[in-house]
Amino acid sequence: MPAIILPMTREDILKRMEDVQSLPTLPPIVSKLNEMVNDQEVTASRLGKIIEKDQVLTAKLLKMVNSSFFGFPQRISTIPNALVLLGFNVIKTLIVTSSIFEVMQASDVKLFEHSLGCAAAAGIIARRRGIKNPEEVSTAGLIHDLGKIVMRAEFPEEYDRILAAARERRISVREVEEEIVGMGHGEIGGLLASRWNLPESLVLPVRFHHTPERAGDHKKIAAIVHFSDILVRAVGYGSGGDPWVPPLDHGAWERIKFGKREAEEILMELEEKLAELQNFTVDIS
Amino acid sequence: MQRIPIKFAAAGMILEKEAMTPEGQVLCGAGTELTAELILRLEKQGVAVLTVQGHPVTLPGEKSLPERLKELDSRFSRVKGDPVLRAIKKLIARMWILQERGEEALQALEKQGKL
Secondary structure (H helix, E strand, C coil): CCCCCCCCCHHHHHHHHHCCCCCCCCCCHHHHHHHHHCCCCCCHHHHHHHHHCCHHHHHHHHHHHCCCCCCCCCCCCCHHHHHHHHCHHHHHHHHHHHHHHHHHHHHCHHHHHHHHHHHHHHHHHHHHCCCCCHHHHHHHHHCCCHHHHHHHHHCHHHHHHHHHHHHHHCCCHHHHHHHHCCCCHHHHHHHHHHHCCCCHHHHHHHHCCCCHHHCHHHHHHHHHHHHHHHHHHHHCCCCCCCCCCCCCCHHHHHHHCCCHHHHHHHHHHHHHHHHHHCCCCCCCC | CEEEEHHHCCCCCEECCCEECCCCCEEECCCCECCHHHHHHHHHCCCCEEEECCCCCCCCCCCCHHHHHHHHHHHCCCCCCCHHHHHHHHHHHHHHHHHHHCHHHHHHHHHCCCC
16 A cells, blocks of 8 residues: 655644635625624624625525525525524524635535535434524534535645545545544534634534534534434435445434434435435525 | 426426425425426426426436445445444435335335345
8 A cells, every 4th residue: 555645734734724725715794794793782684784785695695595405494585584594603604604615516516515415414303303493503514524625725635645545445534634634624624613703503513523422512413413424425415525424423323313214204305305406506697 | 206306307297296386385286297388387486306206317427226226335335333324224225216116126125135
């Protein structure tokens, strides 16, 4: 087996994360929204009006919130409505990540599909488990592989070699990452998400989607994202970089487990959503 | 039964499940035979996917059932020892066989101990 020499260490990655250059910059609107949302007096309608000044962003957001991976039962037609119905965390995450997903759709459509599929599965399970804001769990599913996007964008050559090594040795991308970089895509994605000031309910499930029992106060959401990742890989929708169904964490399974009949219903529901997602793109053309 | 994006729908296909708008409003029931005019109307109402009887379309990139089952097996090859994942895999295989070949084919395979 050829040795892989990668000029990439944990320190390199942490340093590079201080100043991620290759990813699209955050829309200026994000810092403004961050300031406003700390003010208790700000209403959804005022926040919404600010977002709606950006028509392109508004159109993209409305497309996302009405797409089948959220599975919200009614049509959402305005940003203030979206803020009230889905919550600020979801809308903020979509604003922060919308340009990244556009890039990803062009550069790695299989990972894009994997992310959408995981979001759909997470929403289905969260609803069935009575989670208060299932759309937030979908959002966590949508961005769970953020770390892979960062790696691909910031260290493209090295990341290609990681993928090649995973293929050659028939092991998972995560195993190669841990072995060579000493850091998995979960940790990298979690770091970026916390740098963007996303809430812990999103940062922890991203960071610990392969080890969900370490996700502090958000173990259940992490468990749902963990299982959704497995389920979407199981049915073969999109690709997270390698073809393997990852190992199941049984602690996480205990938190969300279901019997045969419910599993059948979940699989049918997921198939339907995935069929609808076939035509979904982030851009608004 | 097969789920198809509406752009692959054609006159003569029969709905296995009712056609619904994204808001959940039922537009026409199971058993309806599609016509060109009806497909156009459903599309205008925002219907994206239809579930039709049989397996009338080979979608772009679609693989045959045996091929899909083989790949399913391969994807699970590193977690063979996990009873929960084994059960999930079996349910996926059953669902696909049922959708494409129907109940009788599924029962026959189960009788032969092939599932």
